[in-house]
Amino acid sequence: MSENNFARGLVWLRNDLRMEDNTALYRAARACDALAAVFIACPETWRSHGDGDNVVAMRLRTLKSLQASLAKKHIPLYFLELSRFAQVPAALQQICGKLEVDALFANAEYPLNEQRRDAAVRDTLKQIRVPVEYCTDRTLIPPGSLTTNSGDGFKVFTPFKRAFIAQHDNSDCGFDPLPAPRSLGPDHGNRWPEWIALAGENNLVRSIPDSVGDYGVAPGGERKVLDWTVGEGAAKKRLEAFSAVIPDYHKQRDFPALEGTSRLSPYLNCGAISVRQCARMALEENGGRWAGSCEGASSWLNEILWREFYQHLVVHFPRVCRNLPFKPETEGVPWANRPSDFERWREGQTGVPIVDAAMRQLNQTGWMHNRLRMVVASFLTKNLLTDWRLGERYFMQQLVDADFAANNGGWQWAASTGTDAAPYFRVFNPYSQSKRFDPDGDFIRRFVPELEDYSNKDIHCPPRDLFRGGSYPVPICDVTQSRKHAIEVFANLKSQESSD
Numbered sequence: 014m015s016e017n018n019f020a021r022g023l024v025w026l027r028n029d030l031r032m033e034d035n036t037a038l039y040r041a042a043r044a045c046d047a048l049a050a051v052f053i054a055c056p057e058t059w060r061s062h063g064d065g066d067n068v069v070a071m072r073l074r075t076l077k078s079l080q081a082s083l084a085k086k087h088i089p090l091y092f093l094e095l096s097r098f099a100q101v102p103a104a105l106q107q108i109c110g111k112l113e114v115d116a117l118f119a120n121a122e123y124p125l126n127e128q129r130r131d132a133a134v135r136d137t138l139k140q141i142r143v144p145v146e147y148c149t150d151r152t153l154i155p156p157g158s159l160t161t162n163s164g165d166g167f168k169v170f171t172p173f174k175r176a177f178i179a180q181h182d183n184s185d186c187g188f189d190p191l192p193a194p195r196s197l198g199p200d201h202g203n204r205w206p207e208w209i210a211l212a213g214e215n216n217l218v219r220s221i222p223d224s225v226g227d228y229g230v231a232p233g234g235e236r237k238v239l240d241w242t243v244g245e246g247a248a249k250k251r252l253e254a255f256s257a258v259i260p261d262y263h264k265q266r267d268f269p270a271l272e273g274t275s276r277l278s279p280y281l282n283c284g285a286i287s288v289r290q291c292a293r294m295a296l297e298e299n300g301g302r303w304a305g306s307c308e309g310a311s312s313w314l315n316e317i318l319w320r321e322f323y324q325h326l327v328v329h330f331p332r333v334c335r336n337l338p339f340k341p342e343t344e345g346v347p348w349a350n351r352p353s354d355f356e357r358w359r360e361g362q363t364g365v366p367i368v369d370a371a372m373r374q375l376n377q378t379g380w381m382h383n384r385l386r387m388v389v390a391s392f393l394t395k396n397l398l399t400d401w402r403l404g405e406r407y408f409m410q411q412l413v414d415a416d417f418a419a420n421n422g423g424w425q426w427a428a429s430t431g432t433d434a435a436p437y438f439r440v441f442n443p444y445s446q447s448k449r450f451d452p453d454g455d456f457i458r459r460f461v462p463e464l465e466d467y468s469n470k471d472i473h474c475p476p477r478d479l480f481r482g483g484s485y486p487v488p489i490c491d492v493t494q495s496r497k498h499a500i501e502v503f504a505n506l507k508s509q510e511s512s513d
């Protein structure tokens with residue numbers, strides 16, 4: 014479609030908030046003589062999807078910075094607040110009709126409700142003969158394009174990765190980022206005077222609000238998400254800084270006290286940077302290979318492929334978007350779901366230092382190190398036998414990088430209910446993880462000041478007779494016993510399954 018020329022185009026921005034390497038924006042600017050952009054907030058639907066204050070704040074603040082960049086290219090950005098996705102098709106129909114838009118461009122999104130919304134928009138705009146182009150942008154390759162020999166989606170990461178690399182591991186591997194859109198020129202507005210009138214009529218506004226619906230900064234105002242610098246420039250700086258340390262990524266990535274990972278996830282999720290830009294940087298370090306001679310870059314590219322895997326998974330197996338486990342047989346797990354366990358886990362008061370430090374990192378900063386996400390998810394679902402969906406939802410509410418595909422994939426992996434699941438009998442021991450990945454207790458001391466005076470040895474599992482004045486809780490469970498119990502519960506499920 015974008016090979017055509019259109020007098021007037023509209024680009025609908027979502028979680029792709031950048032100028033450079035934005036496929037829909039680039040194509041729209043090339044294909045249209047006049048171009049406007051729109052962002053539609055749907056706070057009620059966002060809430061029902063579990064999006065929390067942090068991820069929404071990151072989105073709105075990034076949008077503001079993008080608006081300024083678009084203005085330099087004479088592309089106006091309008092903001093529209095609705096409540097629900099269901100209202101979007103009619104709103105876009107009205108906007109396109111009134112503005113006499115000839116074509117709509119957007120980057121594809123993959124969770125089920127987003128796909129349904131986009132299909133409805135396409136059908137609705139067909140009625141007024143406005144074609145819609147959804148571009149591949151959030152992933153390296155279109156989900157659905159990489160399948161097993163029998164044409165199914167991959168259920169396991171390693172074969173997915175092998176197949177991906179077989180297709181793309183050569184020095185001319187593509188994924189070359191696109192430039193920013195062309196400038197539409199200072200007289201651009203004169204070619205489309207109606208948009209000024211339209212703005213007032215349809216609740217379209219030029220100023221981006223700080224919050225929408227019932228979203229906002231939490232009482233107390235100390236949401237640390239506000240400390241994340243936002244925008245495309247900040248994301249590019251972070252990528253550049255990370256390119257200097259990527260050779261050591263494989264050695265440092267598991268140690269939460271170090272700045273050993275990129276911390277690009279909040280930017281990737283709101284689209285301030287593209288996955289192609291990230292992959293390109295690492296491929297350059299790695300001689301153009303996915304598995305090349307730079308161990309750090311190969312290891313990082315492996316994580317980029319985990320991201321890709323989970324994005325593809327929601328398209329092949331939409332069941333995971335319906336609040337269901339990937340493995341139907343695990344629907345029968347008799348979760349204990351004790352409210353006080355969940356509350357203590359959530360607040361970082363379990364008495365297991367590494368778990369508490371991790372949960373407090375999440376609550377205070379809106380981000381958590383990957384190793385710790387695995388540790389706390391295993392602890393909640395196995396040692397406390399709490400339904401993974403409660404943890405999944407809490408993460409969505411807190412994370413500044415909350416992404417349905419990666420979060421659902423991570424939780425189901427930890428709970429042994431998902432694709433590529435950890436076998437149910439492999440349960441992380443939080444104390445061993447703590448000793449191995451925070452050997453001197455530096456990370457624990459940062460977030461659990463009650464324990465700062467304990468020795469490097471004792472801090473991982475403070476001896477009970479050393480507990481002072483009750484400032485730190487006694488452990489919520491015996492990890493050996495609770496692990497054994499979880500394994501029995503899952504084993505019972507297996508034996509029931511084979512006797513059915």
Ligand SMILES: Cc1cc2nc3c(=O)[nH]c(=O)nc-3n(C[C@H](O)[C@H](O)[C@H](O)COP(=O)(O)OP(=O)(O)OC[C@H]3O[C@@H](n4cnc5c(N)ncnc54)[C@H](O)[C@@H]3O)c2cc1C
Nearest residue numbers: 274275276277278316320383386414415416419420423424
């Ligand atoms: C229970 C659980 C929940 C998670 N929830 C989310 C989430 O909501 N949003 C999110 O972006 N990631 C999630 N992850 C994946 C991972 O923890 C984060 O992407 C990572 O910690 C982000 O830090 P980083 O940018 O420094 O990562 P880096 O180590 O620098 O990796 C680079 C990028 O690769 C991707 N990536 C890395 N590890 C993974 C992974 N295991 N799965 C998918 N993508 C990965 C991310 O986009 C990340 O930014 C979750 C993992 C678990 C175990």
